[in-house]
Amino acid sequence: MGEEKSTGxxxxxxxxxxxxxxxxxxxxxxxxxxxxxxPVYDALRxxxxxHILVRHEQGASHMADGYARASGKVGVAIxxxxxxxxxxxxxxxxxxxxxxxxxxxxxxxSSKALGTDAFQEVDITGITLPVTKQNYMVTRPEDVASxxxxxxxxxxxxxxxxxxxxxxxxxxxxxxxxxxEAAAPDAYRxxxxxxxxxxxxxxxxxxxxxxxxxxxxxxxxxIQSGAREQVLALVERLQIPVATTLLGLGGFPASHPLALGMxxxxxxxxxxxxxxxxxxxxxxxxxxxxxxTGSLSTYAVNAKKIHIEIDPAEINKNVKVDxxxxxxxxxxxxxxxxxxxxxxxxxxxxLTEIDATKGDCAVKDIQNLPDTGHLYAAHVMHDLWHATDxxxxxxxxxxxxxxxxxxxYKHEDPRTLITxxxxxxxxxxxxxxxxxxxxCPEKEVWIIAGDGGFQMTASELSTxxxxxxxxxxxxxxxxxxxxxRQWQEFFYDKNYQSSPILSPDFAxxxxxxxxxxxxxxxxxxAVEAIKxxxxxxxxxxxxxxxxxxxxxxxxIPAGSALHEMIRRPEKNPLIETAQDV
Amino acid sequence: xxxxxxxxxxxxxxxxxxxxxxxRRLNVNIVSLTVGRSEKNGVSRMTIVSxxxxxxxHRIMASLYKLEDVLQVDDVSAHSSVTRELALIKVAATPxxxxxxxxxxxVFRARIVDLAPESxxxxxxxxxxxxxxxIQVLNExxxxxxxxxxxxxxxxxxGQHTSRVLDAMRVPLKESEVETVSPDDDAIVDEEAKLPx
Ligand SMILES: Cc1ncc(C[n+]2csc(CCOP(=O)(O)OP(=O)(O)O)c2C)c(N)n1
Ligand SMILES: [Mg+2]
Numbered sequence: 001m002g003e004e005k006s007t008g009x010x011x012x013x014x015x016x017x018x019x020x021x022x023x024x025x026x027x028x029x030x031x032x033x034x035x036x037x038x039p040v041y042d043a044l045r046x047x048x049x050x051h052i053l054v055r056h057e058q059g060a061s062h063m064a065d066g067y068a069r070a071s072g073k074v075g076v077a078i079x080x081x082x083x084x085x086x087x088x089x090x091x092x093x094x095x096x097x098x099x100x101x102x103x104x105x106x107x108x109x110s111s112k113a114l115g116t117d118a119f120q121e122v123d124i125t126g127i128t129l130p131v132t133k134q135n136y137m138v139t140r141p142e143d144v145a146s147x148x149x150x151x152x153x154x155x156x157x158x159x160x161x162x163x164x165x166x167x168x169x170x171x172x173x174x175x176x177x178x179x180x181e182a183a184a185p186d187a188y189r190x191x192x193x194x195x196x197x198x199x200x201x202x203x204x205x206x207x208x209x210x211x212x213x214x215x216x217x218x219x220x221x222x223i224q225s226g227a228r229e230q231v232l233a234l235v236e237r238l239q240i241p242v243a244t245t246l247l248g249l250g251g252f253p254a255s256h257p258l259a260l261g262m263x264x265x266x267x268x269x270x271x272x273x274x275x276x277x278x279x280x281x282x283x284x285x286x287x288x289x290x291x292x293t294g295s296l297s298t299y300a301v302n303a304k305k306i307h308i309e310i311d312p313a314e315i316n317k318n319v320k321v322d323x324x325x326x327x328x329x330x331x332x333x334x335x336x337x338x339x340x341x342x343x344x345x346x347x348x349x350x351l352t353e354i355d356a357t358k359g360d361c362a363v364k365d366i367q368n369l370p371d372t373g374h375l376y377a378a379h380v381m382h383d384l385w386h387a388t389d390x391x392x393x394x395x396x397x398x399x400x401x402x403x404x405x406x407x408x409y410k411h412e413d414p415r416t417l418i419t420x421x422x423x424x425x426x427x428x429x430x431x432x433x434x435x436x437x438x439x440c441p442e443k444e445v446w447i448i449a450g451d452g453g454f455q456m457t458a459s460e461l462s463t464x465x466x467x468x469x470x471x472x473x474x475x476x477x478x479x480x481x482x483x484x485r486q487w488q489e490f491f492y493d494k495n496y497q498s499s500p501i502l503s504p505d506f507a508x509x510x511x512x513x514x515x516x517x518x519x520x521x522x523x524x525x526a527v528e529a530i531k532x533x534x535x536x537x538x539x540x541x542x543x544x545x546x547x548x549x550x551x552x553x554x555x556i557p558a559g560s561a562l563h564e565m566i567r568r569p570e571k572n573p574l575i576e577t578a579q580d581v
Numbered sequence: 582x583x584x585x586x587x588x589x590x591x592x593x594x595x596x597x598x599x600x601x602x603x604x605r606r607l608n609v610n611i612v613s614l615t616v617g618r619s620e621k622n623g624v625s626r627m628t629i630v631s632x633x634x635x636x637x638x639h640r641i642m643a644s645l646y647k648l649e650d651v652l653q654v655d656d657v658s659a660h661s662s663v664t665r666e667l668a669l670i671k672v673a674a675t676p677x678x679x680x681x682x683x684x685x686x687x688v689f690r691a692r693i694v695d696l697a698p699e700s701x702x703x704x705x706x707x708x709x710x711x712x713x714x715x716i717q718v719l720n721e722x723x724x725x726x727x728x729x730x731x732x733x734x735x736x737x738x739x740g741q742h743t744s745r746v747l748d749a750m751r752v753p754l755k756e757s758e759v760e761t762v763s764p765d766d767d768a769i770v771d772e773e774a775k776l777p778x
Contacts, residue, residue, distance in 0.1 A: 129599065130606055134649040154649060191646050192653075313643035316636070 008179030013141035014043035014172045017105070020148045022047050023180045026076055028438050030054055030063040034080025036120060037107030039172035052438060052467055055459035057084050059431040061091020061162075062457070064102050066435030069418045070393055070443075072226075074101045074155050075435060081107045082120030085166070086127065090425060092162045093131040097422025098247060099224065101160035103151055104128075110170040111139040125166050133161030139168045141176035145183035157188045159311045160224065193312035196325050204306045204323045205339035208238060211280035211304075213350045216242045217263065217292075220421070221285010221310065221329045222251030223414040230333035231284060232256075237342045241354060243271045245286050246406055247421040254390065254410035260354070264292035265556050266403040270357040272554075272562045277353075278303045285309060285329045288318040289422070290558070298561035308332045371523055377401055377476045377546045379523050381408035384446060384474065387530045392416065392444040395433030397453035398424045400482035403552045405448055427456030430473070434460060437469050444472070444534070451477040451503045458509070464539045465513045472533045473541040475506050478548050486551045490566060510541035517541040582635045583612060585628065585664075585736055588645055589653035592618070592625040596650045600627060603644055609633045613733025624652065628736045655738065662738045666731060668712045669694070670703045673725035682724060689715045700727055709734065 011019060017040060021029070028050045033041045044051060054060040057079040064075030079088050085106040095102045109118040125135045134154045138147050144167070151163040208214060222231055228251060235242055235258050242252050243263040252259055260271045275281065281303045286292070293299045296318060305321040307314075308329055315324045325332045381404050384392075390410045395418040396402040402419060411417050418436050420428040433447035454475050464471055485499040507517030518529045520542055533540035554565035590596050597616060604611050612630040619626040633641065638656050645654045674682055679701060686693055691705035705712055712731065719726055 129602055193643050193646060313640055313647060315639070317640060
């Protein structure tokens with residue numbers, strides 16, 4: 001890479017880094033300085049790039065991730081060598097599991113000191129090898145531009161993912177000629193196993209036409225590929241209901257009459273029933289994760305399966321499919337749609353049947369329930385959804401509140417739910433929400449975190465204050481590591497070992513950061529506080545003290561069949577469904 | 582089941598780690614792995630023999646292709662191909678006991694490549710079973726094997742499919758190169774059939 005050309009401007013490796021990032025369209029980066037990256041920080045002032053100082057490098061990688069999820073652009077995180085680099089790792093793994101385009105830049109000791117256990121030396125390319133799409137080490141300034149450009153290309157192409165570039169200090173300091181154009185990578189080489197026979201399209205079309213009980217499984221691919229229009233066309237042409245994965249939420253409008261809601265472990269009963277009863281599953285950009293299939297041997301046994309997916313390694317991995325259309329979802333659907341003509345035969349038996357299951361699921365508007373004086377997390381989600389019209393960007397953490405959000409906050413638009421699906425990383429919401437707000441300053445952003453997860457990265461409150469970001473934070477405070485408590489309740493004889501958790505007074509904690517806050521105990525206060533937070537210019541934190549021992553229903557125990565759900569006990573007054581017509 | 586892949590990869594530091602790490606991640610055991618230069622500059626060729634379920638082949642191949650440094654992958658398990666392994670075997674032998682090892686080596690078409698007062702070294706090339714055959718015979722005749730070094734399998738498809746890289750580079754094959762079967766090669770196969778097992 002990077003033969004030194006006779007053209008270009010002479011710059012230091014650090015300057016080349018910033019110049020290349022700027023020319024690649026990067027306008028914001030998240031980072032934390034240290035010895036081995038100081039030359040890079042020193043050069044920053046000459047370039048039109050905003051640097052957001054984080055409080056912990058995990059925050060930088062989650063912010064870059066949230067930035068990428070909200071905007072579709074590559075998020076950039078920077079850290080120093082050694083502990084700075086290792087602190088990024090959880091965020092990198094989070095991005096890897098959810099296919100998020102991200103670029104991490106780490107400082108490294110000088111090339112001459114490599115391998116000597118020099119101060120703050122760590123083999124970060126070795127450490128991140130299995131959790132990056134690709135990583136590189138740069139030891140010469142003349143390789144900086146070409147490596148960064150290649151890294152950006154890898155991060156955003158095909159199935160996106162995080163890329164790390166480790167940058168030795170001598171390469172940051174030495175100079176070379178910079179020529180952005182000459183550093184362009186070779187054309188992207190698509191995965192050679194992409195593609196399919198024309199026959200497969202015809203076969204898929206025939207299967208779709210003849211299916212009596214089809215269901216579309218909408219995954220993250222809809223958002224990543226920008227295939228909303230094509231999926232809508234497929235759905236409306238043949239009146240096919242749509243079940244969504246956690247990461248697919250927002251990909252398809254929740255208010256659409258054919259939207260069923262989230263599938264899987266905490267999916268609504270009618271969604272999972274529809275999947276189990278279907279005769280054709282059309283999987284669109286999803287990977288049959290164990291959290292959505294339950295036990296594989298009992299998964300949709302009567303359904304044929306069509307899998308439209310960009311990653312050939314996902315085909316037949318968990319679920320054996322009848323037709324695989326390997327490629328970009330939007331492009332594949334463009335090829336499929338001409339073979340499917342609109343069918344308008346009124347409401348099919350299948351849809352009527354699904355509607356009936358919906359009715360059986362004790363459909364009641366949560367608002368109409370008598371006020372017991374208790375505040376449930378579901379109320380909070382519902383009220384947030386209601387107040388924001390389902391249009392805010394919501395970053396959730398991991399746990400019960402994440403599932404309640406997925407059930408009750410009905411996302412209308414792509415890139416409005418920012419959540420760690422694959423890795424399930426607690427501590428994600430606060431930094432990821434910050435990243436989303438930086439990416440979309442004009443959008444309303446809500447961070448929803450549990451009392452446990454919030455404390456994992458709570459130091460980033462200080463970042464919000466320093467950057468004066470207009471973000472709203474909702475802490476769903478149940479005094480427990482709620483999801484752990486729920487598993488202990490169901491599967492460990494209510495032995496609540498190490499799941500009760502003490503928290504600081506979150507409103508006061510916010511106040512200590514110069515951030516306004518409120519504590520809420522009742523439904524009425526909740527609605528008021530949400531209104532106040534929305535009207536408030538600048539950050540606002542609400543500590544919602546909710547029912548402590550509530551559980552997320554329905555629940556499919558890990559490894560059980562999709563229809564073997566644990567339902568909410570009858571005597572509990574709270575309804576279990578997000579249906580809200 | 583043994584699955585054999587030939588991977589054409591960029592000759593860069595860390596590529597071997599990436600490939601090995603991938604198999605580890607997929608929880609697939611590598612039985613043998615050989616790496617060396619290929620016919621193209623800057624490009625290495627690996628033969629990876631792995632022990633995996635028969636259905637894992639697609640996923641392994643697709644996952645290998647996801648590595649940026651991997652250019653070509655061929656699942657050669659099911660194709661007609663030539664497989665060879667090289668072994669160096671050091672056997673304890675004095676001038677008195679040497680001669681019967683010389684005979685053995687001849688039968689197995691192996692060569693003696695080093696001779697010392699207390700030992701000798703045999704070089705043998707062939708399919709796995711041939712090498713194992715020699716080792717077994719040595720053991721049975723109570724010759725003491727001091728050291729064994731084996732390369733692991735190298736595999737190349739027979740005939741026109743042999744070099745996908747050349748195809749990819751659009752180097753036209755000469756008529757005469759297409760569909761050839763090396764007479765030597767067949768001779769070896771025939772000889773192997775006659776070997777004591
Ligand atoms: C980093 C990390 N550690 C541990 C877990 C396991 N875990 C999953 S949910 C959960 C409890 C989360 O508690 P809280 O943040 O209070 O949210 P709640 O479930 O109460 O809504 C835990 C510990 C995890 N997902 N991530
Ligand atoms: Mg909690």
